[in-house]
Amino acid sequence: MASNFDPSVYGAAIAQAIGVEPTMPLDAGEADRSQRDALEVLSAEVVLELEERTPIIDQGAFECCLAGVWLLHGFLDEAHAICQDVPSASGSYWHGVMHRREGDHWNADYWFRRAGDHPAGARIASAAVEHPETVEAALGGRWDPHRFNELVKQAKSAGGPLEAACLAVQRAEWRALFDHDWRRAIGG
Numbered sequence: 001m002a003s004n005f006d007p008s009v010y011g012a013a014i015a016q017a018i019g020v021e022p023t024m025p026l027d028a029g030e031a032d033r034s035q036r037d038a039l040e041v042l043s044a045e046v047v048l049e050l051e052e053r054t055p056i057i058d059q060g061a062f063e064c065c066l067a068g069v070w071l072l073h074g075f076l077d078e079a080h081a082i083c084q085d086v087p088s089a090s091g092s093y094w095h096g097v098m099h100r101r102e103g104d105h106w107n108a109d110y111w112f113r114r115a116g117d118h119p120a121g122a123r124i125a126s127a128a129v130e131h132p133e134t135v136e137a138a139l140g141g142r143w144d145p146h147r148f149n150e151l152v153k154q155a156k157s158a159g160g161p162l163e164a165a166c167l168a169v170q171r172a173e174w175r176a177l178f179d180h181d182w183r184r185a186i187g188g
Helices: 010-018 033-040 046-050 059-072 076-083 089-102 105-115 119-129 132-139 143-159 160-185
Strands: none
Touching: 010 033, 010 059, 059 076, 059 089, 059 160, 076 089, 089 105, 089 143, 089 160, 105 143, 119 160, 143 160
8 A cells, every 4th residue: 555655646735745644643643833834725726726637526525635634744623623524424534533543532433433334445454454463353354443443542552563553554544535535526
């Protein structure tokens, strides 16, 4: 999964925002304040002006991408403010990821239930297979955000290989969700 992710396919403005791709901790972590100004100017209009691309077809999916970028850089409140207003499976899923990161695992499960069986789940499951000693054994070959939520809760206290595996799967989850929503946003 890692080798297939190329931020440049999303255009220069988005690539600049996600190209650094910091390692998101399993918890809230610290927001990368150096990215705030760049993130605040991201909007459909700015991306279109910079890229002269196809117009945004699905504004909700684009909003999910923005929430994901804020989340990537540790701005949980900003991500929350965006994704809570997107009435879609992706909006609910991003909402669940945000609550999982802040440690509100019960609330994360609520939002994962609202998201249902997300179309990006198969891509996330394929990344989990790369960690059979931990994540794949717990998930059983099928993506289940509820079981992963529980696994993340364990990994936060256990550390070690479980934490490393969960971090890798969380990164793959972010990439799969972002890519799914980007493609929906531009109608691709």
